[in-house]
Amino acid sequence: MDAVDVPRILLFLLVLNIKNDVIVGLHITKVRVPTPLAVGEGGWLECEFVDEGESIYALKWYLGLDEFYRWTPAENPPVKTFPVKGDPLTVDIAASNRGKVKIHDVTLGASGVFRCEVSAEAPDFHTESDVATMTVVALPEEDPSIRGAGFTHQLHEDVMLNCSSPRSQPPASLTFYVNQELADPSWLITYPPLEDPETGLETAILGLRFPLRPRLLRRGSISIKCTASIFNLYFKSTEASVHADVPFHASIMVDRAATGLGVPGITSNVFFLVVSCLLLLLLTH
Structure with missing residues (x-):
């Protein structure tokens, strides 16, 4: 060295x-x-x-x-x-x-x-x-609201709803449930939040569009729920019903077909086919 x-x-x-x-x-x-x-x-x-x-x-x-x-x-x-x-x-x-x-x-x-x-x-x-x-x-001062659920729909008609959670920062995360189950992702329509130019707070909006199929009906209606959440600080929900224009007796049979109940010894698929034929007869007379 x-x-x-x-x-x-x-x-x-x-x-x-x-x-x-x-x-x-x-x-x-x-x-x-x-x-x-x-x-x-x-x-x-x-x-x-x-x-x-x-x-x-x-x-x-x-x-x-x-x-x-x-x-x-x-x-x-x-x-x-x-x-x-x-x-x-x-x-x-x-x-x-x-x-x-x-x-x-x-x-x-x-x-x-x-x-x-x-x-x-x-x-x-x-x-x-x-x-x-x-x-x-900044938490919302109002619960989420569902719009479009107050109308009566025909079978196979598209149901169009939206849920909004007003004025928060960040905008709330929204989730739709149909008959207590998470809505099919293909039914959801995402919208950008709307910003209030004075406060900078944002309103979250989520759309829901689905065909009114007989299998969705429970006693002639469909239960819809929307939840809004922000981190672990905020969680609120609201519920509404979508009603179908179906004859009373037919709606009962549709309910049974949707739940797989009804005539003993007949599978739900066969029973649903029978119910569909009966509905067709009722609607054509």
Whole structure:
């Protein structure tokens, strides 16, 4: 080994050792934010760190690029807060300490990246930071509604409905059920959400189109349900019925054919054929 290389190697090892000491001396172990939250709710921001004997100069919380909380243990009072444009959240100063911050009254503006930054005292002012993302949801103020179910339909006619969940952010996820079973995906019609230009809230809409087949009838009608959900914060449903213009006695026989009940010893397929013939006779006389 060249004698000139020895000092360089020693210098490299010294720098590496110093770097490792700094990392061990101060590092963040956890950053956590409550998510998702509904508008108006709150929770705890948590930033945990290990200082390994180093003195902490300051701990700061940022929303995006804006600092809104600072804990400086050497100052009195140690906790300070700073305004953020739009007032996306409120800090409970009395309940907050070190890296644990209580917030409440969040708005949609609180959605985004939160960053915790911890700095050591002089002379190096070593700084560590980590981030977590929060999602804030504006929940609908009304239950989902089904439109188009108030009409009486003829057999084999197409039934056209839509379900809407008004004014939320993000738009609600909608699901249709027909006779308590998930609607056939081929029956669904997807529409883009409608945005309110004043509030930015969106109305979700889902269409449903299917042929009114006798097998779907239960005592002359079909049960329709629509559910609306947003994360684990919101779940509502509404129900409606689609009625068919079928003679009373014929509708009873259709019900039996649909459920596989009726005459003993006759399979459902054969019985359905018999019922179809009877319906044809009734409708032609």
